[in-house]
Amino acid sequence: MVFQLPAGGTDDEGFPITESIEYTRAWASLKTLKGRSFYAAATSNNENMRDFQIRYQPKLSDEKRPNNLIVTWRGKEHSIESIEDDDGLKKTMSVRLKVIS
Numbered sequence: 001m002v003f004q005l006p007a008g009g010t011d012d013e014g015f016p017i018t019e020s021i022e023y024t025r026a027w028a029s030l031k032t033l034k035g036r037s038f039y040a041a042a043t044s045n046n047e048n049m050r051d052f053q054i055r056y057q058p059k060l061s062d063e064k065r066p067n068n069l070i071v072t073w074r075g076k077e078h079s080i081e082s083i084e085d086d087d088g089l090k091k092t093m094s095v096r097l098k099v100i101s
Contacts, residue, residue, distance in 0.1 A: 001028045001052065001073045001095075003060070009068055023069060024059055028052040028095070048099040050078065056090045071097055 003023040010016055031051040050073070058064060060083050071078040078097035086092045 001026050001071055003069050003071055005066060006068060006070050026054040028054050050097045052095045054093050054095055056093050
């Protein structure tokens with residue numbers, strides 16, 4: 001999974017971004033929905049949502065992460081719904097994404 005700054009904004013130095021810039025990469029484990037969570041997602045039309053678990057990266061914390069990041073996974077772009085530190089131990093993070101294209 002690749003976290004990217006999309007084209008159209010400006011970088012940290014104020015220069016315009018003409019094409020997507022890689023922010024960071026992460027190996028991810030896709031969490032599949034089972035049981036109640038599967039049926040809850042189906043009833044609320046969340047079939048385009050994906051949950052992943054990655055190793056903790058400080059640059060992806062709420063304080064440091066740019067607001068406009070997108071994620072590319074398996075050739076599809078996703079918007080970030082949330083990134084949370086699991087259990088506050090700074091070992092893993094849960095990433096929730098929504099398909100854009």
